[in-house]
Structures are given as structure tokens and as C-alpha cells.
Amino acid sequence: MNDAKKNDNTVNSNSVQGEEKVIKIYKMLLPIQMFITVAFFFYEFIFIHIYQKYYMFFFIVLLFFYFYFYFIKKYLSKIKWFLLFQYLNTTLEISVVTLAILIFSLSINPDTVLIGPFIMIYILVIVATGFRQSLQISFYAAILAVIQHLLIFYYLIKQVKPDILMAIIDFGPQGTFQKTLYILLAGLISGLLANHTKKIINNVSKSTLEQYQLKNTFGQYVSNEVRDYVLRADFDGAGDLKYGAVLFSDLRNFTTIMESSQSKFMLSHLNEYFTEMVDIIQMNNGVVSKFVGDAILAVFGVFSYEKDSISPEDFAVMAAIQMEERLEELNKIWLNDNKAHLKMGIGIDSGNLIVGNVGCEDRMEFTCIGEVVNSAMDIEDLTKRFNVKLLISDNVHSAIKDNISFESRIIAHKEAVCDGKKFVSLYTVEDQII
Template sequence: MPLFAQVSPETLKAVTVNMVRHFRHDEIVFRRGDAAKYLVILLEGQMCIYAEDVFLTCRSAPAVLGEQAFIDETAHSATLKAQGFVKAIVLPEATVRELMLDNTFVRNLLRLVSCKLRESTNDRERHYRREELLFSEFKAHASEEMIDSLLATGIDYGSPRHIKDAVILFSDIRGFTTHSAGMSADEIAGQLSPYLSEIVDTIHRHGGLVDKFVGDAVMAVWGYTASDRKAVDAFRCAEEMVRLAAGMQFGGAPIRIGVGLNTGEVFSGNIGNEGKKQFTVLGMPVNLASRFESKAKDLNAPIVLGQAFYDALPTELQHLLTPHTGQDIKGDSPQTLYTFDPATDEKGQNQ
């Protein structure tokens, strides 16, 4: 047993047979905050360690548990619980104090602590590597400012929730299928990637979170951080996206996009199981935003929005919009839609 290696027989007389104990499944050996009364040496089975009911790790024989409380002379920092049938030597406080007068025992104990620290460092490195990977993936969804805001408030953007008055933006490239038909995969990726990169940066600048790409289509959401300007920010974002796209090319032609905007209460969060989870935003406002975007071609305007989004805009922006009454919407009743063309607005301002 590593803890007792080369310890003198005279010192080991303090460890007696009656210190061997058996624990049933889920039996608690000591709790977090308990005074240092026992040092546990596993002989058979496993014990699990918890902090505030949060599982940390399990240890197997011949692990030594509870030693830090004796070394630091503090209370136990975690709860120790048997996992299944467990056999262990449980050294009472007086015996531990006696054994710690032996330099060899102390050296063995410190070696075991050092081994645990090394293992903990490796675990922490793996955790940080995974966290950094997840964080780098999240940075593709949100701006650094939004990430800082979420971290400052402790909000877990992936936890399931309902977001009231969320703003949804859908966009896609007009004629994408036709333009890409004669292009190689490398050509599509080479021309689409710069466009999507610029669109993501634009959404981030206006405080939006990129929810997903579906081919050339982009979905963005506003509402994860407190703001009274969600509708204005999304509208100005759509306006900039249209102008930006017009200055880029795909398949030898200027890029023309359609944008649908809507607002309302949505479900947001990671769904799936441990094997596969995906962040998503669901709800009728999302469906309608997508359908508004599909009406852009029929209404001959790049930006289309519904009544709820119109009502969320200030008067000065409402005056820029053109109403279209009685528009048929798949899965919903006919309604009034509003359109805006940044190019027409620029012509009006220049006259």
C-alpha cells in the first residue's frame, strides 16, 4: 500500500484491524464542512466526491481520501459517498495525527497529494481545451461585446428559455441555385465564404446573434441582451446587408438578397441528447420571418417585415416603409406586410 510504504512497523501498530469498515451504496463517509475526523484508504470498490451536490470525480482502491483537511487543518472541502459496496480503512483523527509524526508517512502522503494535483492539472487542461473549443465556436455566433455581456451577467445562452420580443432576421441570395448550377464546389465556397463573413460581421456590429446558416441563407436573432433598440438594430442591419451584398458578386453577377424581419416570443436553447445537441430558436415568429423573406421577390423589395415588427419601429422609420395589404402567408391568415428598399431610399435622399 503506497501510503504505508517503508513506514516502520512500530509506527504501523497504530493502524488496527478494527479500523477496517464496510460501506453500503450511497452511504456518506463525511460531508463538506465537516471537521477533519477521518482519513480514508480504499481497499475495495469506489467512492465518489461531490461539492454542493455537484459530482466531481470517483476514486478507486488504493486511493487515499480526506487528507487535505489534515494537511491544511481545515474542514473537508467536499462530500465523500460510497459507490456500490466499499471496503476501506478509516483512520480516526488521533491515529492520523500520530502517523503524521513519522517522516516517511508524511513523505508518502505528500507524494499521493502531488499525484492528485498532477491528475487534477491534466483534467483542468482537458476541460479548458474543451471550453476554449466551445468558446471559439460560440464566437462565430456572437460579437465579442455580446459574449462579454453574457459572461458578465452569467447568462448561459444555450439554456432553454423563452425570449419575449425577440427579433428574427432571415436572408438569402436571390437566384443562388441558378448562379451556382455551373460552378464547382471550390468556386461556390470561394465566392460564398467572403459574402457570409461580411454578413456575420454586419450582424455582430448591430448586436445580433447568428443562429445558423442553411446553404446561402442566414438566420440571426436579437434579444439575448437587454436593449430597447432591438427592432431598430435589426432594421439597420438588414439595410446594411442589402447595400453590402450589392457591392459583392456571386457567379459573375452582383449579389441580390431578400431579408425577412419579424418579432415575437420564441423558444431558445440547446436541444438533443448528450450525443448530439444543437442550439436553435423556435416559434411562429421564426416561421413568419422566413415566410416574409420569401415574399421579397413577389413584392419586388429586398426587405420585408410584418405588422408586429412595424409596430416596434419608431415613427421616423415607419415612414420609410411601403404597406402591402392582404398578403397571403402560408400557414397564417392574410396580413399587411411592409417593404423597404435602401437603394430607393438613397435616390430619394439625393434628389
């Protein structure tokens, strides 16, 4: 229902834009026609002194239409009966052409009017109706032009010389009937092209809307960077080898806290925590790969398409420090709200990892895998043993040791073993000791 409504709004918007283009065309052509009318007026005034009042009347009509189009353009989007308004405008446009031909026929021989190229003015107006993107309107313009053209023919035919009468009424290039056919064909072709253009616009609008909704919905389950990475044209899901830093954070004793509290309130509490932590990760050019219970797995530098002057390790450590600082602030707020006090451990490692789809045919998940991911998890687990909030690997330390912001805050730990894996050196940030 909403999709259809949005699509209708798009169509209405296109109709308004089409009407604006038609008005723009006439605002350009009307001054030219007014100049021609004034020229004929002075010609009549100087040499003939008979029909100048008709040219003056026609000039006033053209002036009225110019200001009519000028003012109506401002209120197009507010017109309720827009389709009826388009038919009204089409009627006025065709009728002005008819009025022009009748008035100019006063100074021009009737046979010249009937044989000459005046019929092309009708065709130009009919072609312009194509901007209204309606076969019905274009064909209506053609039918109306044919009727008025035949009325002009009936009015002027009595004044035509007998020797050219047959040339006017036959089916030759100068004949009225063939010109009538030209008008009808112009309306039909213009309308068909308008309808085809309208279908293309509708299809493009629908496709664009679907892509937007897909990206918007997809972005609620994965980060924007992951969403754009998956939806890019050359992504085949097979997996890409990337270099980056992996941050793994985990809440201490959260399961115990959950068991001693009401689950629905703790879930809201957890989501509030996630919101704050994810914001910090994203501010430091990080991407949340997944949530594992109350843990966060984030990567830095993996989805960067341009080389950044700051290394992924720098971003990861800055994010970790800010996360811990923000958690302390949140705990003070939560204390006043009688909410549980949360503690967090963070482990960071860097290296090569593979990003891509993992799973089976019926259930796929986009994730990052590799030894560096496992290492970050193991390092986080060691924060409990060393009684610190943050631990980083030797690789990360090597990458950030020249960073002035961290240089005086790094202290070394001896080698450690976790789940059979040996870490030669681990480091923490100086003021992160519990």
C-alpha cells in the first residue's frame, strides 16, 4: 500500500514537471508570437487601416496567456484536479493556434493559409503535449486540432480561388485531408512516446524505491559499510582477503546479572549499552561485524576504500579507550536509575582476515573469519587473568608505538598462554588497569 502510494506520488511529481516544461516552452514562444503580432499590427496601421483592432485583440490574448502561465506555474503542485487542468490547458493551447490562424488570415490570402505551413503550428503544439506523459491528452489535442482545422477550412474555403480549390481539398501534400491525417498521426505518435516514457520513469522509480528499501532494511541488520560491500556489483560472496584490526569486547559476568534481573529490562539495558558502543566504533571508522550475545566483534580498515593516514590499529585502540571511558560515564548514570553496573574487557589484534558469506544455501551470514579474529577473542579472555580492561597484541603495539597519543601509556606484559595458544607479548593502556 505504501509502495503504491509512493509510486503514485512519483507519477504525480513527474506530471507536474512535465506541465512545467510545457509552460516553459510557451513562455519562450509567446514573446516571439507577440512580436509578430505587433509587426502585423503596425503593418495594418500604416498601410491598410482595417484589421489592426483584431491584432490588438490577439496581442492582449497572448499577453493574458503569458501571465497566466507565469502565475499558474507557481501553484501547479497545489492543483487538486490536475488531470482536468491539463485537459483545460491543452484546449487553450490548441484554441490559441486556431485564433492566430484566423486573425492572420485577414492579412493573408485564404488559399495561402489553407495551402501553407500553418498546419505545422498545430503539430508543434501536439508534440509539446507529449511532456504531459499521456496518450489520451496527446490524442485529445490531435482530435481538437482536427476539428478546429476543419472549421477553419469550412470558414475560408468560400474565399478560395476556384483554380486552386481542388489542390486544397484533394489528398495531395497540400490537401486538407492529408494535413488532417498528419495531425492525427502527430497526436498518436506523441502520445505513444509519452506513454512509453512514462512507463520507463515508473519502472526506474519503482526499482530505485525497491533498492532504497532493500538498503534501508538490510542496514538495520548489518552496518552500512557491510551493506554497501555486499550490494556492490562485483561482490560474489566468495570471500576477500583483507588486512585490518579486530576488536572484541565482552561484558563481565553478564549472564549472572541477567539471571538475577528481569530479562526484558536487562535486554533494554543491553541495547542501550550496544547503542553507545557502536556509535564510538563507527566514529573511529570501525564496522561492527556481529553481536555474539553481549559481546561485540568489530573490524577496522577492512571496508576502507581509500588509504587512510591513520592505521586500523590506531582507530581500534582509540575506539577501545573511548568505549571504556563512555562505559564509566554510563555506569554513573545507571547508578542513579538503579540499573546494573557493567564491566567490559577488550582484546585487539591485527592481521589478515577473510570477509564473505558463511553458511549454507538456506542460511547465509556475512562475517569476518581468520586467526586474527580468534586471537582477539583469546586476548580479551586474558584481560581477566591480568586484571585489566584492555589488552592488545604485539602486532597492534608495533603499529601504534609511534603514535604520540599512546606512546607513554603502553606497558608490557610477559608472555601468556590462552587455550593452548602462546602470545609472546601483550600490552595494555596504562590507565586501563582495574
